[in-house]
Amino acid sequence: MQAVRQIQSRTVVLPSTNIDTDQIVPARFLTTTTRAGLGSTALFADWRFDAAGKARPEFILNQPASAGCRILVAGNNFGCGSSREHAPWALVDYGFQAVVSTGIADIFRSNSLKNGLVPVVVDASTHAWLLANPGAEMTVDVERSEISLPGGRTLAFALEAFARYCLLHGVDELGYLLQQAGAIADFERKGA
């Protein structure tokens, strides 16, 4: 995965609560056998396109103001439902690097961290401000685990030391696990 240190961008706001991974990537796109290309076709497909495949102009990602935005602000419990990693793959492929909400579902959060998509959980009042100010310019600083809002306001967000290390260095956890092969073999011998 790509290393990610600091994301500075305007926000795109999807205020709905409980946006599930079936909305982020509908199941019919899951027959793919690669990670690539989900951003243009699959991401929010049924919200972005009508039955005939035409872009719905009212949907936020189809509006010019959203172009180039890398931070998605969403309603509470974002990414609930299915474990499909296609959801963060599609968001990253589209260009998002961070998701901000008051709550992010467990499996989606874990999958996001493995793909350089930074999950940022904020308090209710910060969230309310972000929902009310779509397109706000904000910064997500991975190194400091901190977001900055217009007017110089900064707020810390929770990010595990290990996850932060992986994000900053663009490394997968697999390397770390493989280094522990000795301990794993010992465990297997003990248990057998």
Place this chain on the structure above:
Amino acid sequence: MLEKIWHDHVVVPETAETPAILYIDLHLTHEVTTPQAFSALRTAGLKVRRPDRTIGTLDHSSPTDPDQVFGRVPITVESAGRQIAEFERNCREFAVELLDMRHADRGIVHVIGPELGLTQPGGTIVCGDSHTSTHGAFGALAFGIGTTEVGHVLATQCLLQRKPRPVAVNVRGRLPDGVGAKDLILAIIGKVGVGGGTGCVFEYRGDAIRALSMEERMTVCNMSIEAGARAGMIAPDDTTFAYLADRPRSPKGAAWDRALDRWRKLPSDADARFDSEIEIDATTLEPMITYGTNPGMVLAVSGRIPTGGDAVFRKALEYMGFAPGDAIKGKPVDVVFIGSCTNGRLSDLRSAADILRGRHVASGVRMLVVPGSQDVKRLAEAEGLDRIFTSAGAEWRESGCSMCIGMNGDTVARGKYSVSTSNRNFEGRQGAGARTLLASPATAAAAAVHGRIADPRELMG
């Protein structure tokens, strides 16, 4: 119980800087969430560390039409056919046992694990599927993972994990007649909300849980994830051990006795600490059905859709074509689906068949019955359930996820109403624009008979 299982599987303990390395006893795999993981292994020149702890099945995008399953005609969804072929190649190349398309033991991953006796108390079980929580019904720690983590487990048989928070769900009293496990879990999700269990493992306890069969316990644990809890667990007891005895891959002879000794020590101590406790009174529950676009939007079949609510609530009702204050009973139905990892087991099919026996599916309603595994299919046919379904006018298929996820061509058309025994009523879950109402097999069968939402108790006995 969570504490004991966790402790037994820690390879390297967690620290402030690093998560624990947790050993995985059983890795269940299927065609949809593995191709990219096998590709990653291939790129890195890695092997599957423990093929003997890994098993593959075909379920998610696989056909249920017998002609396609048995190769008499090509698989209609071409991309699914390619995905299935790739999984078959991957399993061969990496020496992973595959219950392939024509295998007698094939089925939905969360149906075959228990059925074969692979799912055992005290173990750690993962799969690239969020409904892996099902296996917690046996007192295992079982949870869904993403494809990158599937790769980690394939390569190292381990995962990096922080210990989740244990939450007790205490279900007191007995379920009334005509109210089942699906009604119970829908009621729990309605109470907790779809995000209420985030970061938690639910342990279901109490008289109502003890009285459930293993299949019913699986239905409860299966939908833990719909409340946001990555895993659900039930302490093993004699019901669990009776289910596992003599399963094809459960321990035999002296190994069984040793396993039983171990398993009996698993239940939480009386003074076990939980981060929080949720109390449910089983005695007041009724048959439940969802009316919105997440499983927490649920009410009793006798109930009315709530009034008020925010913009998200109104959008959900608009999608469903319902109005606040509407009675759910009497709403027309186009499709009825019986199946899935939630309700595709033999007792579920019996429950639906009991309603349909001597009756007919209402005109204009399509009813699809998809057994959870080929074994469930054989057992159902042996007792004549298939004939009850087909003579009532329903379709009887080969096993698979089918209309729960709609990847194999088994879908619900735009705007149509489906009463489904599956686990998710998200927008478009059963097909773009489809409107899903989740319910028990009995409630779904009653809807098929009437062509409208009905109280199944009126057709029982």
